[in-house]
Amino acid sequence: MQETMTMTRDELFKKVQEVLEEALGADEDEITLETSLTRDLEAESIDFLDIVFRLEKTFSTSDKPFKVGQGELFPENLMENPEWVQDGKLTDVGMSMLKERMPHVDFSQFESDREVSKVAELITVNSIVEFVERKLAA
């Protein structure tokens, strides 16, 4: 097994690409860094669990398990907290919470919209690569 700590970003991308090919039945050329998992690859909520299981298997080593907690890659039950979401839009508190809990996601285009139903679309292949890179370095 390759030592995951020493992987370059390109090697990480290749491994994430393989995970997504298997989990979503997508072709290699459909998966670029900018690809959105839900918008472009039609991933559903169960696919995120599948992706998490496969990431754990791919990036665990004998001396360091790669374990993803529930809601770590993508926060759950956003709608149930009125402090975070009002009228289908994220509040200031909700935005801060998301940015803190999802440092692997680029929110720059989302600030002005804030529609909670579009949060999932922000998860791109680059988000997953970033997520794995941060966790391996932690």
Place this chain on the structure above:
Amino acid sequence: MRWMWIDRIVEYEPERFMAAIKNVSLAEEHLHDHFPACGSDEALPLMPASLMIEGMAQTAGILVGTVSRFREKVILAKVGAARFERDVFPGQTIRYEAHLERFDPAGALTKGVILCLTHPALEWQEIGQVELMFSHIDQNMSGIKFPEENFVFSENFRTILRTAGLLELVDE
């Protein structure tokens, strides 16, 4: 018993493995539609692959259910992969072997092997593999409330567990 595609659980290792068998019989009506005679082609009764996926889902789903003592509602959420290499005919016995690969509060992943007892050699021959994902729906479907009672593991499943001597695994 309706919509039960396994006849008996024959092996169980807690949180790891379950095996079940199904005897395929020409008395099952669906075999006469799969496939009926058509023009010059004679009838060809075959066990449908889709129902073998269901048989594996029931075996693996029970295995997943045992981990939480059937408190969770376990729903088949995704067929990750399914490969079939050989047909199964009436008179043959299918064996579903389900291995629990991963269990999580949100769901579970199982890998399964399907075998068929061949005649007259009486040897088990691997005929396919099925990878499944299960969801614990109360943990996943944000905002949707399901009934308190566990409608997934109904009376039919209790009968299967009882004949295998596994009814003590169910929390009442």
